[in-house]
Amino acid sequence: xxxxxxxxxxxxxxxxxxxxxxxxxxxxxxSNNDGACIARSNEAKDxxxxxxxxxxxxxxxxxxxxxxxxSANFELYGDMSNRMMSIAAxxxxxxxxYSIDECFLDFDGVPGDLVALGRDLRRRVLQWTGLPxxxxxxxxxxxxxxxxxxxxxxxRTPGQPYDAKLAQVCDLGTLPPGERAAVLAATAxxxxxxxxxxxxxxxxxxxxxxVLDLVQADAAMLGRRFNxxxxxxxxxxxxxxxxxxxxxxxxxQQLMCSRSFGQPVPDLPTLIEVVSQFTVTVARRxxxxxxxAGALQVxxxxxxxxxxxxxxxxxxxxxxxxxxxxxxxxxSAAVRTLRGIHRDGHNYLKAGVMLTDLQPAGRAQGALDLFxxxxxxxxxxxxxxxxxxxxxxxxxxxxxxxxxNDGSHTSTPAAPAGAARLMQTLDxxxxxxxxxxxxxxxxVRPAAAPSRHASRQERRSPRYxxxxxxxxxxxx
DNA sequence: TCTGGGGTCCTAGGACCC
DNA sequence: TCTGGGGTCCTAGGACCC
Numbered sequence: 001x002x003x004x005x006x007x008x009x010x011x012x013x014x015x016x017x018x019x020x021x022x023x024x025x026x027x028x029x030x031s032n033n034d035g036a037c038i039a040r041s042n043e044a045k046d047x048x049x050x051x052x053x054x055x056x057x058x059x060x061x062x063x064x065x066x067x068x069x070x071s072a073n074f075e076l077y078g079d080m081s082n083r084m085m086s087i088a089a090x091x092x093x094x095x096x097x098y099s100i101d102e103c104f105l106d107f108d109g110v111p112g113d114l115v116a117l118g119r120d121l122r123r124r125v126l127q128w129t130g131l132p133x134x135x136x137x138x139x140x141x142x143x144x145x146x147x148x149x150x151x152x153x154x155x156r157t158p159g160q161p162y163d164a165k166l167a168q169v170c171d172l173g174t175l176p177p178g179e180r181a182a183v184l185a186a187t188a189x190x191x192x193x194x195x196x197x198x199x200x201x202x203x204x205x206x207x208x209x210x211v212l213d214l215v216q217a218d219a220a221m222l223g224r225r226f227n228x229x230x231x232x233x234x235x236x237x238x239x240x241x242x243x244x245x246x247x248x249x250x251x252x253q254q255l256m257c258s259r260s261f262g263q264p265v266p267d268l269p270t271l272i273e274v275v276s277q278f279t280v281t282v283a284r285r286x287x288x289x290x291x292x293a294g295a296l297q298v299x300x301x302x303x304x305x306x307x308x309x310x311x312x313x314x315x316x317x318x319x320x321x322x323x324x325x326x327x328x329x330x331x332s333a334a335v336r337t338l339r340g341i342h343r344d345g346h347n348y349l350k351a352g353v354m355l356t357d358l359q360p361a362g363r364a365q366g367a368l369d370l371f372x373x374x375x376x377x378x379x380x381x382x383x384x385x386x387x388x389x390x391x392x393x394x395x396x397x398x399x400x401x402x403x404x405n406d407g408s409h410t411s412t413p414a415a416p417a418g419a420a421r422l423m424q425t426l427d428x429x430x431x432x433x434x435x436x437x438x439x440x441x442x443x444v445r446p447a448a449a450p451s452r453h454a455s456r457q458e459r460r461s462p463r464y465x466x467x468x469x470x471x472x473x474x475x476x
Numbered sequence: 477t478c479t480g481g482g483g484t485c486c487t488a489g490g491a492c493c494c
Numbered sequence: 495t496c497t498g499g500g501g502t503c504c505t506a507g508g509a510c511c512c
Contacts, residue, residue, distance in 0.1 A: 054497040101508060227504070260499090
C-alpha cells in the first residue's frame, strides 16, 4: 500500500505559519520577478486566480477583495519542506521525496489501520510544523495520487459524491463498489497524474471523459492508440503497479538556472554578468551533488509579449572537453557560448544556463585527478587509466577577463587537484560568509554601474528559520 | 519493375509534472 | 509598465556502423 502526502497550497501555508493573520484571507505567492502567481490559497482560487496568472492581471483584487501577494521565499519553503519530509519518513519503511511538497510512502509490510496511521501523520505534521497536509492511499502510486486529489476536493467542497468522510485522509479502496464508482465517475480524466491537457483532449475525442471511463478501458488498446505512458497510467488505475518507489534517487540528470529580468537587457556586457552568475549558481549545485557536467547549454529569449520587439530566442550547447565542476571552466565556456548566440539590437528578457550529461564526480572520465590528493578516495574508487591531458584546451583565454590564473597545468598533473581544493575552499567560504562572498570576476558588476536586470522581490517575508537575523520574534 | 537490412547512438521536441 | 523556474520521460528521425 502506498500513500501520497502533500502539503496543501505549500508556499502559502509556509507563509501562514509565521503570519497567522493570513489565515482565511486570499493569499498568493509570486514568482521570482514578482511577475506571476505560483501559489494560491483556497480563498485566492475562489476569487478566480489561476496558476501562473500574471500579477498585473489580478492586482486589482488587492483593494477589491483583500488579496495579499508575497514574493517567493524559497529558502523558507525548502526548510519547511525538510521538516515535513523527516516527520513523514518516520511512519513508513520507505519514502520517495517527489517534490518540495509531496512524498510517496511505501507501507509494504506494515500491519494495522493505515488510514488511522495517515490521520496520525497529518496531525503530527500540523502540530510540529504548522503545515496542513492531505494524505491519499492506494495500491499503486497513481491510485494514491488520485485518492489525494479526492481528499483535497472533499475537504474544500464536501458533498456527493465527495463525502466529508473522504476529506484530508482518503483510501478509495475502503469504499463500497457503488460509492467508489460514483467518485471515479465524478472525477475528470484530466485530474489523473500523467494525463495532461493534450492527452485529455484526445481521450475525450475517443469518448473517455472520467476516471471511471479510464478504469473500464482496455489498457493495451489505449497504449496502441496513444502511448505507453497512457497505458501505464490506466494499468495503475486498475490496480497493477507499473511505477516503483524510488527512495534512492541518483541525483539530477540536468541542472538549470534561468530567470526573467526586471528590465529588457540588450547589451552583451550585462548578459555576460548575468550568465556568469547563473553559471556560478548551477556549478555550486553541481558540486553539492558531487557530480561533474559533460555539456553546457546557454539560451536567451526576448519576450513574446512585447509584440513590437524583434523576437530572438537562440541557444547553443557546448560539449566540454572533459567533464568538470570547476566554476572557472564552466563560466568560461558559458561566456564563450553566449558570445556566439547573442545578437545586437534585441531586448532579451530571459536567459538561462543548463548543465547536462551529469556524471558522478568519482566515475567521470578525467576526474581521477580531481580527487587524486584526497585520502578519502580509498580503494573503492575507480582509478582507471591515467588521465591524459588534452593540452591546448584548458589554457584558453578567459575572454580577456580573468587574467592568468595559473599556467602550471601544462606541465604538472597536480593542477586539477589544486582546482578541486580551490572549489572546496570557494564553497566553504561562501557557505560561511554568504553566496556572494567569493565569485568569478565576470559575475560582478562594476561598482558604479546600476543593476537593471535584478529581479524585483518587493514583498518577500523574512527567512524565519534559516537566518538568525531574520528569526521570528515573539512579544508578550 | 526490382535500389539491403539491422542495429546503436544522439538530439530535438513534445508532453507532462510541481 | 507588468506574463515562473525548475525537472522527467518518451519518441521520431538522422547519422553512422557493419
